[in-house]
Amino acid sequence: MTLWDTAPWLIWSIVLPLSAGILTFLFRRAAPWIGIITTLGSAVSVAALAGQVTHAGPLRYSVGGWGVPLGVDLRADGLSVLMLGMSAVIAVAVSVYASRYFSDSDATDKHTAQAHQRAYFWPLWMFLLAGLNGLFLAADIFHLYVTLELLGFAAVSLAALAGKRAAVAAAMRYLLVSLSGSLFFLFGVAILYAAYATVDLTALAGKVQPGPLAWSALALMAAGLLIKGAVFPLHFWLPPAHANAPTPVSALLSALVVKASFYILLRLWFELFSTVVTPAAASFLGLLGAGAILWGSAQALNQTRLKLLVAYSTVAQLGYLMLVFPLAQHVGSALTAWSACIYFVLAHACAKTAMFLAVGNIAHAAGHDRIAELDGITQALPLSVAAFALAGISLIGLPPSGGFIAKWMLLQAAISSGEWGWATLILAGSLLAAAYVMRVLWHAFTQVAVARPLHRVPRTMEWSALALSLLAVLLGLMAARPVELLRSGAPVSIHAPGQT
Amino acid sequence: MNFDQWLLVFILLSSFVTGLVIFFLKEEAHRLRTLANLFGALLKVILVGVMIAGVQANHVYESRLELLPGLDLVLHADAMSVLFATLSSVLWLVTTLYAVGYLEDEPHRSRFFGFFSICVSATTGVALAGNLITFLIFYEILTLSTYPLVVHRGTEKSLQAGRTYLIYTLSGGALLLLATVWLHTLAGPLEFSLGGTLAQVATQHRAELIAIFALLIAGLGVKAALFPLHGWLPQAMVAPAPVSALLHAVAVVKAGAFGIVRVVYDLYGVRTAEDLGVLAPLAGVAAFTIIYGSVRALFQDDLKRRLAFSTVSQVSYIALGTALFGYLSTIGGLTHLVHQGIMKITLFFCAGIFAHTLGVHKVSEMAGLGLRMPWSMTAFTIAALGMIGVPPFAGFISKWYIGLGAVSSGSYWAVAVLAASSALNAAYFLPILHAAWFRKRQDPWPADHAHGAGEGHWMLLAPPLATAALVVAAGVLANAPFSPLEWVRFIAEMEYGK
Numbered sequence: 001m002t003l004w005d006t007a008p009w010l011i012w013s014i015v016l017p018l019s020a021g022i023l024t025f026l027f028r029r030a031a032p033w034i035g036i037i038t039t040l041g042s043a044v045s046v047a048a049l050a051g052q053v054t055h056a057g058p059l060r061y062s063v064g065g066w067g068v069p070l071g072v073d074l075r076a077d078g079l080s081v082l083m084l085g086m087s088a089v090i091a092v093a094v095s096v097y098a099s100r101y102f103s104d105s106d107a108t109d110k111h112t113a114q115a116h117q118r119a120y121f122w123p124l125w126m127f128l129l130a131g132l133n134g135l136f137l138a139a140d141i142f143h144l145y146v147t148l149e150l151l152g153f154a155a156v157s158l159a160a161l162a163g164k165r166a167a168v169a170a171a172m173r174y175l176l177v178s179l180s181g182s183l184f185f186l187f188g189v190a191i192l193y194a195a196y197a198t199v200d201l202t203a204l205a206g207k208v209q210p211g212p213l214a215w216s217a218l219a220l221m222a223a224g225l226l227i228k229g230a231v232f233p234l235h236f237w238l239p240p241a242h243a244n245a246p247t248p249v250s251a252l253l254s255a256l257v258v259k260a261s262f263y264i265l266l267r268l269w270f271e272l273f274s275t276v277v278t279p280a281a282a283s284f285l286g287l288l289g290a291g292a293i294l295w296g297s298a299q300a301l302n303q304t305r306l307k308l309l310v311a312y313s314t315v316a317q318l319g320y321l322m323l324v325f326p327l328a329q330h331v332g333s334a335l336t337a338w339s340a341c342i343y344f345v346l347a348h349a350c351a352k353t354a355m356f357l358a359v360g361n362i363a364h365a366a367g368h369d370r371i372a373e374l375d376g377i378t379q380a381l382p383l384s385v386a387a388f389a390l391a392g393i394s395l396i397g398l399p400p401s402g403g404f405i406a407k408w409m410l411l412q413a414a415i416s417s418g419e420w421g422w423a424t425l426i427l428a429g430s431l432l433a434a435a436y437v438m439r440v441l442w443h444a445f446t447q448v449a450v451a452r453p454l455h456r457v458p459r460t461m462e463w464s465a466l467a468l469s470l471l472a473v474l475l476g477l478m479a480a481r482p483v484e485l486l487r488s489g490a491p492v493s494i495h496a497p498g499q500t
Numbered sequence: 501m502n503f504d505q506w507l508l509v510f511i512l513l514s515s516f517v518t519g520l521v522i523f524f525l526k527e528e529a530h531r532l533r534t535l536a537n538l539f540g541a542l543l544k545v546i547l548v549g550v551m552i553a554g555v556q557a558n559h560v561y562e563s564r565l566e567l568l569p570g571l572d573l574v575l576h577a578d579a580m581s582v583l584f585a586t587l588s589s590v591l592w593l594v595t596t597l598y599a600v601g602y603l604e605d606e607p608h609r610s611r612f613f614g615f616f617s618i619c620v621s622a623t624t625g626v627a628l629a630g631n632l633i634t635f636l637i638f639y640e641i642l643t644l645s646t647y648p649l650v651v652h653r654g655t656e657k658s659l660q661a662g663r664t665y666l667i668y669t670l671s672g673g674a675l676l677l678l679a680t681v682w683l684h685t686l687a688g689p690l691e692f693s694l695g696g697t698l699a700q701v702a703t704q705h706r707a708e709l710i711a712i713f714a715l716l717i718a719g720l721g722v723k724a725a726l727f728p729l730h731g732w733l734p735q736a737m738v739a740p741a742p743v744s745a746l747l748h749a750v751a752v753v754k755a756g757a758f759g760i761v762r763v764v765y766d767l768y769g770v771r772t773a774e775d776l777g778v779l780a781p782l783a784g785v786a787a788f789t790i791i792y793g794s795v796r797a798l799f800q801d802d803l804k805r806r807l808a809f810s811t812v813s814q815v816s817y818i819a820l821g822t823a824l825f826g827y828l829s830t831i832g833g834l835t836h837l838v839h840q841g842i843m844k845i846t847l848f849f850c851a852g853i854f855a856h857t858l859g860v861h862k863v864s865e866m867a868g869l870g871l872r873m874p875w876s877m878t879a880f881t882i883a884a885l886g887m888i889g890v891p892p893f894a895g896f897i898s899k900w901y902i903g904l905g906a907v908s909s910g911s912y913w914a915v916a917v918l919a920a921s922s923a924l925n926a927a928y929f930l931p932i933l934h935a936a937w938f939r940k941r942q943d944p945w946p947a948d949h950a951h952g953a954g955e956g957h958w959m960l961l962a963p964p965l966a967t968a969a970l971v972v973a974a975g976v977l978a979n980a981p982f983s984p985l986e987w988v989r990f991i992a993e994m995e996y997g998k
Contacts, residue, residue, distance in 0.1 A: 398644065398673075399637035405567065408681060415678075416685040427674045434670050438663070445662070447607070447654035477573070480566040 008061050009052065010076050012045035013084055013133040021126035031122035032099035038126065039095045042133070043088035050081045050485070058489035060139065073139040073200070077489025082342060082482055083136040083263055086349045089471070090255050091129055097357055097464040098125070098248040117161050117246065124161075128154035128252065135260050140199040141189050141272070144264055148185065152178035152228065155257045158249040159241045170240035177227055177237045181261075184224030191217040205272050214276045221268055229261030231322060232292030235315045239299075242314065243307040247360025250307065254314045254356060255349040262321050262345070269325065270338075270491040282325040289322025290425050297432035301439065306359050306369035309436060310352070313395060316429065317348050323410060323422055330417035334492040339483045340409030346482070347402030347475050351394035354469035358387040361461055365454040371440060376448035383462040385444050390469035392437035394476075397430045402475025507551055508563050508575040508628050511585070512621050514544040515592070519617030525610050534600050537613055541593040544624070548589045551577055562630065572689065573637065576630030579694075579991045580766065583984070584627035584758050587838050591750045591845055592620045594963040598849055599742035601959025602856060606740075612652055616746075619645040623751045626758060632690040632767060635759065636673075636680050639723075642755055643669040649743045650736050661735040668722050668732040676719030679712045686712075692762055694994045696769020702776060709768070713778045716763050717785075723756025724819065725812045727789040734808040741852025744804060748811045749845035757818040757837060764822050765830075765995050774825045783823035787917045789816040794924035801862050803851050806928060807844070813921060814840045814887065821902045824914060829905020830992045831985070836898035838984040839886070842970045843895055846883035849964035850876050857956040859947025863932055868941030873955045877936050879968035884929040886971045889922045894974035897985055 020038035024031040053059060058077035076084075102118045131150035138144045156178055160171035193199055195217075196207045208214050230238040238258070242250050269277055296316025303309040321344060327337035361384040362377055363369035378385045394401035407426060414423040518540030525533050551561060554577075561577035577585075599616065603609055622645050625638030643666070651662035684690060686708060687701045702709050722729045733753070737744060747753060760782075764773050773779050793813025800806035817840065821833020853876045854860040854869065870877040886893030889900075899918060906914035955961050978985045 393644065399640045400573075404637075408571075408677075409568070411678070411681040412685060415682050423678065427678060431670060431674060434666070438666060442659060442663075445648065445651045445654050445659065477565065477567065479568050483568055 004048065005052065005055075007048070009045045009049040010059065010061055010074050010137050011063065013042045013049070013088075014074075014130050014137065016042045016045070017126045017130040017133065021123045021130060024122035024126055028119050028122075031118070032095075032103060035095045035122050035126065036092070036099060039088070039091040039129070042129070043092055046081070046084045046088045049076055050085060052076075053078065053081050053488055054485060072143060074137040075139040076137055078486040079263075079266070079342060079489065080136045081485060081488075082346060083259070084133060086259075086346050087129065087132050087136070087256055090252070090349055090353050090468070093353060093464045093468045094248050094251055094357075095125075097251075097461055098122075100458045100460045101246070101248055101360070116163070121158070121161060121246070121248070124154050124158050125248075125252070128158065128257070132256060132260060136263065139201055141192065141201060141204070142199040144267075145182065145186055145189050148228070148260065148264065149182050151257060151260055152182060155253055159245045159253065161249060162244060162246050164244065166240065167244040170237070170244050173237045174241040181224040181228035184220045184227070185264075186224075188217040188221030188224070191220070201267065201272055205274065208273060208276060210276045214273065218268065218273050218276055222265060225261040225265045225268075226288070229258050229265070229318065230315060231288050231318060232295055232315065233288075235292065235296070235318075238315060239308055239311040242311040243305065247356060247364075250311070250360070251353040251356035254311065255353040258314070258318060259345050259349065262318070266324070266341075270328070274491065279326075279329055282329055285322045286326035286422065289319040289325075292316060292319025292322065293425060293429040294319075294432070297429060297436060300436040301432070304371060306363065306371050306374070306440065307356075309371065309440065310355050310359055313355075313433070313436060314352060316433065317344075317352070317395065320344055320406075320410065320426070320429065323414075323426070327410070327413045327417065327419065327422060328492055330413075330419075333413035333417045335487070335490065336409050336416070337413040338490060338492045339486050340406050340413055342486055343402065343409065343475075343479060343483065344406035347394050347406050347472055350468050350472035350475060351391040351401075351403060354387050354465050354472055355391040355395070357461070357465035357468065358384040358391065361457045361465060362388070364461075365457050367455060371443070374440070374443040375446040376443075378444045379448075380454045381457060381462065383466050384457070385441075387462075387465040387469040389437075389441055389444070390466075390473050392433075392441065394469075394472040396433045396437055398434075400476040401473045402479070403472070405476045405479045504554070504559055504561055505563055507547065507554070507561050508577060511544060511547045511551065511589075511628065512575070512624055514547055515540050515617045515624065516621040519614045519621065522610055522617060523614035527607070527610055530609075533610065533613060537596050537600060537617070538593075540617060541589075541596045544589045544620075545593055548582075548585055552582055552586065555579070555582055567633070570689070571633060571684075572631070573634050574630030574691065575625075575628045575634065576692070577628060578692070578766075579987065579994065580692075580762065581627045581629075583834070583838065583987055583991070584754070585624055587841050588620065588623045588627060588750045588754070591841060591967070592623075592746075594966055595742055595746055595750065595845065597959050598745070598852070598963040599740075601957040602740065602742050602852060604957070608652065608654075611648065615645050615648045616742075619649065619746065619751055621645075623755060626755045629762075630692055632680050632683065632692070635692075635762065636676055639676065639755060639759065640673050642751060643673060643723075646743075646747065646752055649746070650739045652740060652743065653738065655738070658738040661732075661738045664735050665732045668729065672719045672722030672729065674719075675715050679715035679719060682708070682715075683712050690767065692766035694766060694991070695997070696765070696767055696772050698768050699772045702768075702772050706776065710776055710778055713763070713768065713773070713776065717760065717782060720756045720759040720763065721785075723752050724760060724815055725753055725756070725789075725793075726785055726816065726819065727792050727812070730789070730793070730812045733812060734805050737802070737804040737808050741804075741848055741855065744808075745845045745848035745852070748808070748848060749841040753811060753815050754837065754841060757815050760819050761822055761834065761837065765991075770825060770830070770995060779823045779825055783820055783911070783914070786816040786819035786823055787914060789813065790820065790917055790921045791924070794921050794928070798924060798928045801864055803854070803861060803863055803866070803932075804848070806863060807847050807851060810847075810887065810925070810928070811840075811844060813925075814844065817898065817902060820914065820917075821898070821905065824902070824905050824909055824911055826905045826909040827992055827996045828908055829902050830995060831988050832898050832901030832903070832905055834988040834991060835901060835985050836895075838988075839894035839898045839971075839974055842967050842974065843883045843886045843893075846879055846964050846967040846971060847887070849960075849967065850880040850883070853956055853960050853964070856960065857949055857954075858945040859949075860945065863935075865946060866932060867935045867939040869935075870937035872941070872945075875961060876955050876964060879964040880936075881933055882968045882971050884933060886975070888925040888929055892972075892975040894971045897975055897978045 135147035300312035324341035394403035622642035629635035797809035
């Protein structure tokens with residue numbers, strides 16, 4: 001056992017961005033470099049942690065050695081590690097992109113206060129990353145609440161960063177949604193703490209009994225998370241907030257922030273309340289997902305602005321995640337459904353970040369993001385259009401992308417448990433996604449006689465989009481190990497919730 | 501490193517890497533691009549040659565990558581994949597030459613040749629796929645990589661054709677995915693092997709297997725242009741001639757037909773399929789498509805559209821030969837996979853030359869063409885006669901065996917279909933030949949780019965002459981070793997255990 005093997009790597013993924021948040025605030029000129037180095041360092045610590053969990057199984061770490069019930073405990077299992085890995089990869093790519101986006105004098109809208117954006121983006125983004133990583137490692141529901149709140153504040157401030165009227169209005173709505181969501185969640189936490197005198201996830205899971213008390217706690221917490229996670233029909237705040245933010249922020253909000261709520265919901269549903277949840281509730285969440293897929297896709301088909309199209313695509317894609325609840329009902333297919341939805345989260349994060357970054361490049365070059373006027377854009381930005389197309393392949397779920405493998409597992413879970421309705425929905429959603437992605441790519445092949453004058457887009461910004469989209473596609477060819485890792489500490493291999 | 505494990509990967513990469521390199525070449529880098537194109541194409545033919553020699557010497561070529569626990573991406577060289585891989589790599593070489601000549605001075609050549617190469621990698625992947633999931637993956641990549649080729653011109657009409665193409669193929673792909681997952685949950689890894697692997701499963705899940713077969717054929721039938729799923733094919737004719745040649749002879753349509761062949765022979769097994777009673781409906785659909793395509797072809801004045809409907813008809817011969825249960829019809833169907841390819845690619849090459857050099861797009865404009873362009877028209881004539889089934893050309897061989905198979909299995913109706921279709925083929929090809937060779941030219945050519953003499957660039961002319969020579973050779977030398985017929989005989993013997 002070397003120091004490398006035993007070091008508490010999980011704490012570094014929180015401490016690094018937290019200190020970087022303060023440093024980037026103090027040393028503004030060096031902020032982009034601090035940001036990039038921090039995300040790289042945090043990626044290294046996640047990689048080391050992944051090695052530990054692969055070899056030794058789930059980990060638990062008491063910060064400062066206090067332990068339950070006094071101190072703060074962190075824990076890492078397969079699910080946490082994959083979520084941390086996702087945020088690490090996205091963080092590096094977005095930081096590299098942002099280092100050019102906010103520094104290039106040409107790259108931001110002239111009318112907004114650039115210096116202001118540059119000054120606040122990095123500290124907020126570092127705090128957001130710290131909150132996110134803390135959330136993925138939290139071992140108790142109070143800590144989950146705190147990190148969720150930190151994440152929410154950082155996200156809202158970032159969404160307002162553009163400073164334009166539309167952005168501020170959207171951010172205000174986002175703030176209200178975020179606060180009320182957290183409040184619901186906090187009520188649930190309070191109820192559980194009052195009844196069982198502990199907040200630790202594992203301890204609570206052993207104590208919670210089906211009954212009005214547990215049901216109301218679950219209902220409150222789930223409602224809060226569904227609002228914050230923008231699950232249909234509570235998604236109304238998402239498209240304006242995501243579409244009006246600066247490009248790197250849109251990418252972070254769509255790829256990472258909404259996933260945090262879903263992650264907590266998974267923890268609650270499959271661990272804390274696994275004895276409490278009912279098949280009817282699971283089907284209800286599945287139906288919300290179906291609504292999201294159909295409604296989000298239909299809205300994406302109707303948008304005239306590119307960023308809104310991509311934002312509505314997020315609404316639709318989040319719907320697929322909800323299918324894990326009904327599909328994991330069946331003992332035989334529970335592990336497949338569990339792996340499917342988590343792999344879906346990873347694939348969607350890469351693809352959606354790539355897509356938002358590519359769309360940001362296109363909007364920057366053209367000076368607008370009206371879909372109908374994008375003819376001839378490929379000649380100017382072949383790499384960004386390629387990134388959009390590759391990301392689109394993963395969102396549609398075409399092979400060999402990560403989205404394909406996720407949908408393969410979802411279909412497998414649906415068919416092997418005889419759920420033909422869900423199987424049909426999954427395929428229909430893919431065809432709808434193909435329709436809205438192709439609406440954009442349509443303009444990639446049109447010929448224009450005279451190319452319109454376009455702004456220059458820095459190479460770094462084009463390549464960071466392309467790199468992530470390639471990763472989204474290649475995720476399809478390297479699923480075996482992550483899926484294996486997911487079994488480490490997975491709550492579904494032992495039993496399926498709602499069935500005893 | 502074991503070379504046998506990597507050969508198939510190298511075969512795929514030979515064109516895939518070429519494609520990636522070409523994407524990044526500057527538009528003006530004409531020589532470099534042509535060099536990369538030809539290098540990739542030649543390398544692929546050589547590697548396929550190595551594979552054929554190896555398979556003969558009982559080498560086992562297989563590469564695996566674990567996609568998920570219990571789900572592998574498998575490349576595997578067996579007799580069937582050798583057949584299709586050889587066809588696609590050889591025809592790719594000639595089509596590359598042709599395309600370089602054809603697109604001499606058009607825009608977006610780097611984009612075109614990039615996707616062109618990736619398209620052929622996907623086709624080779626389809627050929628070498630060792631199980632159904634791998635087949636599905638490459639089948640979908642093929643859809644995506646051909647879309648940019650179909651819409652290459654960027655006009656309203658070609659974008660419309662591209663849209664139709666995607667709606668058809670993606671819907672077909674969704675059905676295929678559903679069927680694949682379903683079958684996977686019932687029967688596990690779904691590896692292709694001669695004689696099939698589902699006989700055991702068929703005893704327990706009879707109804708499911710029949711439903712899955714229908715879904716598979718519906719999914720594959722879109723690309724194979726089985727009626728009523730053929731609607732995209734005539735529209736896709738707006739693509740440049742080399743693309744049409746590729747779509748019809750090598751890649752898309754062939755991938756669909758090859759998929760049907762794989763499903764019947766190597767997945768279900770022809771005996772199991774016969775036992776389930778799914779072959780008769782397939783034969784019925786194929787027979788109807790043969791007649792329907794021929795009748796529609798009769799009424800097209802646009803030469804490429806006429807050829808497109810001819811493809812609808814001719815590709816169904818493969819399905820018909822496959823669906824008629826019997827040793828001889830199997831030989832006929834599989835041979836037609838190769839023969840139809842070399843004949844149809846010749847016809848499209850020639851149609852492209854007529855359009856490119858003289859601006860002739862319509863059948864009604866072809867009078868006197870034989871005197872003006874004797875070489876191209878000779879190639880066209882050979883291929884057309886082959887299509888009709890005139891001996892000693894390639895088409896005769898495959899039709900003969902399908903007919904023999906129909907007689908020996910007692911399906912006399914299929915013989916009638918063959919006869920009717922041959923009569924229709926003659927009805928839509930012979931007037932062209934007559935006009936081109938025996939009628940005098942009255943009007944000037946629509947757009948004579950060759951200024952009164954010559955048949956265009958040698959890069960345009962050499963490919964159809966080469967493939968026309970293959971059409972003759974495949975017919976005359978049908979019994980020689982290494983002919984398509986001999987190779988197919990070997991496959992059929994294994995399938996029927998003779």
